[in-house]
Amino acid sequence: MSQPATLGTDKSSLTYFRWAFIVTAIGLILGAVLGWQISGTLDGMATVFFICAVLAVLEISLSFDNAIVNANKLKDMTPVWQQRFLTWGILIAVFGMRIFFPLLIVVIAAGIGPIDAVLLAAREPAEYARIMNDAHLPIAAFGGTFLMMVGLTYFFDHEKDIHWIEWLESHMARSASIKGIEIALVLLLILLFSNLLEGEEATTFVYSAIYGLLTFLAVEVIGGLLDASQKTLAEAAKGGLGAFIYLEVLDASFSFDGVIGAFALTQNLFIIAIGLGIGAMYVRSMTIMLVEKGTLAEYRYLEHGAFYAILILSVIMYCQTLVHIPEVITGLGGAALIGVSLWSSIRFNRLELAQESRHAD
Template identity: 75%
Template sequence: MQDSTSSSGDARRAGTGTAPILGYFRWAFIVTAVGLALGAALGWQTTGTVGGTLTVFFICAVLAVLEISLSFDNAIVNANKLKSMRPEWQRRFLTWGILIAVFGMRVVFPLLIVVIAAGIGPWQALVLAAARPAEYARIMHDAHLPIAAFGGTFLMMVGLSFFFDHEKDVHWVRWIEDKMARYATIRGIEVAIALLAVLGFARLQPDAAAQQVFFSAAIWGLLTFLLVEVLGGFLDHAQGARKTAAAGGVGAFLYLEVLDASFSFDGVIGAFALSQNLFVIAIGLGIGAMYVRSMTIMLVEKGTLTQYRYLEHGAFYAIIALSVIMYAQSLFHIPEVVTGLGGAGLIGLSLWSSVRSNRAEAS
């Protein structure tokens, strides 16, 4: 990739993309060591016992693995968008963007939910998280319905928009993808499909109040996706070549941030099943987020998406599956391990299909 050497410090070191794979995860390994050390220190401070320290250490490690397993598709989609961005905006996303992802979504976002749901100030929410973690976790759990509806709708639109593209000419599951590409010229077809899914799951909610909350949050998720698309399109078509290039980077940057937020909903909410301590959750999920960044850099630098042609397809199928799972979680609990393994399975299957296709062409 011509501009990839400017995408980050790791990218510059990688040069032509021939660096060892482990080299891309250098910062992720460093953050893992620091994060697990902080987790152990936090465990000792809160429990004062070796057993308690090891327990918190283990929970941080499990949360990191959970975040990584849930974010394979996130890294692939990030790489898909980054490869078309200017180098300076690649750098900005991989630096400032990851800070927003780690601290914004793993710390600020859970606090904001409690601030809005409980009607208290940010400082009171932070005190509540530190002093009364059980109450904090209860408020987060009660807010799961609108979060599932919002995030599920946004992710469904992301997945459908990939397949309903009349310019898309590489198909993995040809019998359905060929039809979706053909019908992509029908204006608003992906919006109609998403709204049908929203109406279907809204009707399954147990009472009228839950139906209204679900439908309202889902409409906001749809509106957010459309507004980000409109903003990106507007900025991309701004007058002036330099202005257009810079502004288009802003639109793509905002798109990736909202996308990362939607991916994070499931992990943040699910993390409270393992721990009610906000700081333990932030450490574990923050470690996982660094691996997402490293995987994104590797995919862009090595041109993996070009080499394995169906990898993107598997990721976007996983996104649609995740959106349906988030809808279903508004009705009953689905273990996070099912979500993670399901997405990883689809991506693994697409990778296997890509390897088979490459071998068939070579022979």
């Protein structure tokens, strides 16, 4: 079956980041203006400017694997739904997850209205940050479980025939014939980590993790039902609205860590929104570039590195319910895995090219 067309034509790599550069300039200017309004000093303005830049880098480092996974899903979607995700989807990602999601947490946790949550963020940022930090455990359990299912589902696939770490991935692919094996592994980890917590925290962890698992399964089922006009369920996953919902929930899960981690740098919701919003635009640009240039096909192990990074991120989110793990470790760990997978792909391509040259001679 022919693959759906991708979004555009050949362009230079920098062209893909044009809007990201524009948003960066606007965002950093807004950050500087906000810093001046908050402090009334050049030092305060420079501090907020710097925090916005650091948050943008943090978001990019934490979400590079998100861009690869998005590209993996998008390359099989129809051009119409590709475009919808990259326009409406990015608006939901930037405004929904970076602004409304933190507000929603405070609305639920504090039992106040949305307007009161905005006023709390503006007038009492310390209290706002405290509520967000108190909600970290259920968020980490929910997001970690969802991402773990995403990663395990990729490796536990009997049709997967390209393996990076051969001895491990080949066994996982063969084990995919055991129905529900990835769910069993996740449930086992949920029980393990819940035993390391005590009292109410353990109960909260279990319930939140189960909700994350149910959300993944619900998105899979709803995606198939919404796109049931396709010939098979496997093809349905490549369809329109169902795949769109899947990508949005996936982006939300990736965003949990960045949003919570941002409060370590600043308690101001609006500074966080600017910094993470800038980073989200680069993730969008990287996604488009990966799809249009066919980078995933060219570098055969890049996808593997991204999904390993997802699995590690999910375990880190679980571990963060027990101890604090600096976000820089999370970001650098994922980036390192992707870098190694890229190097392995380049090495494979060179060896293959050398073999072809020898055969030609």
